[in-house]
Amino acid sequence: MSTKAYRRSGFARSDAPAGTAMSVSPAMVLWLVMAGAGAVVALAVIKAPLPVFFNLPLLAHTSGLLAGYGVTVMVALMSRAPALERGVGADRLARWHGLGGRAIFALILIHGVAATAAWSTGQRIPIWAATVEVLHMPGLVAATAGTLLFLSVGYISARNVRRKLKYETWHFLHLLTYLAIALSFSHELAGPDLAGLPLVQVAWSLLYTFSFGLVLRYRVLAPLTQLWRHGLRVDHVINEGGGAASIILRGRHLHELHAESGQFFRWRFLTETLWRSSHPFSLSAPPHEQFLRITVKAIGDGTRLIHAVKPGTRVLAAGPYGAMTNDRRLGRGVLLIGGGVGITPMRALFETLPVPGSTLTLLYRSSAPGEILFRDELEHIAQRRGAQLIFLTGRSSDPRNAITAQSLQQMVPGLASRDVYICASPRFSAALTAALIQAGLPRRQIHQEEFNF
Ligand SMILES: Cc1cc2nc3c(=O)[nH]c(=O)nc-3n(C[C@H](O)[C@H](O)[C@H](O)COP(=O)(O)OP(=O)(O)OC[C@H]3O[C@@H](n4cnc5c(N)ncnc54)[C@H](O)[C@@H]3O)c2cc1C
Structure with missing residues (x-):
């Protein structure tokens, strides 16, 4: 051809x-992550001296082990493993990664403070002397360098700072997280949290090998093979x-x-x-x-x-x-909404989604007539499939472009029973989601992706 x-x-x-590729649901992933976290807390409790309920060593062990475990989860989530990308979706994975990253920074800080305070109390020495002694523990100097690197990456990833950086610069600096992980690893393995537990040390190392293996497999080897x-x-x-x-x-x-x-x-x-x-x-x-x-x-x-x-x-x-495929559908009909260049995935879905044309609508929002992409193709597909095609063009202040529960219900028959796929700017997506929920659409029928990193 x-x-x-x-x-x-x-x-x-x-x-x-x-749909032949394997996928895991977000709930499955969350349960697995929580089960792992539960096992890690149990391990910390076993290592902590009595009384178990609250003491500084327990806090230090728990936060340290959870941070180390969290790192492997973060690495695995961003490994681009197809089962995760397809089942959970790149958007949601990136959100989880952001939330998890912040939690790990907090845990690392708690771990550092609690471990030093616990040493100071246990040895009956001032905190500054405890800091010096703690730094002499196995792998602690490298781990401290790793921690500083983690904190720097956390800083540049904060929304306000990240916005000012070029994507490439931010991405390169973000990759330094791998170095931070490497620097902290020997402390995790030989430090007080895991010392004396050879089987757990082996399991811990395997966990790290597994998540880094996923990265190597899917971020490096897969594109080369392709x-x-x-x-x-x-x-x-x-x-x-x-x-x-x-x-x-x-x-x-x-x-x-x-x-x-x-x-x-x-x-x-x-x-x-x-x-x-x-x-x-x-x-x-x-x-x-x-x-x-x-x-x-x-x-x-x-x-x-x-x-x-x-x-x-x-x-x-x-x-x-990306998970914005036919697999996501729950309802009877479909409403596709594309804003600006967010029309691209909608254009492809408009042609292939296996729903009767009478229950298929594409709503395309663009700022000016000259910005509309694929007009001929879209009209051709709409005609061939008997589907509804709506262009909303021009200023948002124009009442004809208002996005409210009522306007959507008027434009799209049987709205509440449809799945809605959205690809638009964060602002437009948020307005759409609010209007759709007000129109009685269950949240699980709304599937969205933003062109954001
Ligand atoms: C899942 C997804 C699908 C997308 N699909 C399309 C599409 O079909 N058509 C289209 O025109 N655009 C799409 N985009 C947006 C597109 O990736 C960015 O506009 C493009 O990478 C900008 O590159 P730049 O160097 O010209 O921009 P820059 O001037 O370097 O950056 C502009 C903005 O684009 C984003 N960006 C830049 N580089 C990247 C990158 N490598 N990865 C992620 N974001 C980046 C950043 O938010 C940045 O602030 C998509 C984005 C995502 C996340």
Whole structure:
């Protein structure tokens, strides 16, 4: 099939058997994490001197062990393991990672203070002398350096600080967490928390090996294997107007990726200027055996350079990621909502979601008529499927663009029984969610993804 025919045909659906990849539900992951935390607390209680209920050593043991355990959970959550990405979703994983990261920083601080205070009380020496002695414990100097590194990474990840940094700078500094973990590991293993418990030390090491193994497998080896197996290259670039361009990628055996409409990949274009950073972009058309399409809005240096990539450029793709697929559906009909360039995954879902056209609606919010992407394709799909297509264009202050429970109910028949997929800016997503809940839609029927990191 020629690429022209591919574009004209409305992007024939891939033969890939959808949903064959394994996935775990958010509840399963949370239960597993909580069970592990319970075991860690039990271990701390075993190690603590009596009385068990509250004492400084118990606080030091519990916070230290929980922080060490939490680190492995954080690493595993961000390993990009397909079962997690598909079942939990990249958005939610990133939120959990942020919350977990903050909890770990707090635990590390509590651990440091409680351990020093416990030593000072136990040895009947002043706190400064206890600090000096504690630093002579096994692996403590390296662990202190690791702690300082953890705290620095925590600082640069705070929303206000992170906003001021370039994504690449933030990402590079964030990777220093791995060094911090390595620096702290010998203290965890040989320090008072695990000393004298060889079986637990082995189990602890295996836990770390497992989570770092996941990272190696899915963040490093998987994209390289995909490059070799699928040989993805830029086929051609199409200017879509409104500052966006579609990149058509050609490759081999693409059905083996088991990608689905609604998902995204992290793309690394192997040119001299772009190879260092990978950017997440959703599939803007259903995947095909030989072709994939993404549509990129130029908003910064990276995306501007991507618009200029030459045909033949090799592409490293990691994925597919994202849980906004057909698997998520619970209700009878579907309302897809795309805001701005958030239309990309919705465009693909609009074509392929297996629901009768009469219960399928796409609502597309854009700031100006010139910003609307894929107008012809969307109208063609709507006509072919008998689906409803709504454009809301122009200023938010225009009453015709108001998003309220009433306006949504008027526009979309049978709203409460539908699943709603949203991909839009955080502000628009929040307004939509509030209106949908007010319209009586259960939260579990609302599925969303933001183009945010
Ligand atoms: C799951 C997901 C799917 C996305 N799908 C699309 C899509 O289909 N089409 C589209 O046009 N955009 C999409 N985006 C947004 C797109 O990834 C960013 O706009 C792009 O990476 C910006 O790169 P830049 O170097 O031009 O921008 P910069 O000027 O460097 O940064 C602008 C902003 O983009 C974000 N950003 C920059 N680099 C990255 C990165 N490597 N990873 C994550 N965020 C980054 C940061 O929030 C930053 O503040 C998606 C984002 C996510 C998270």
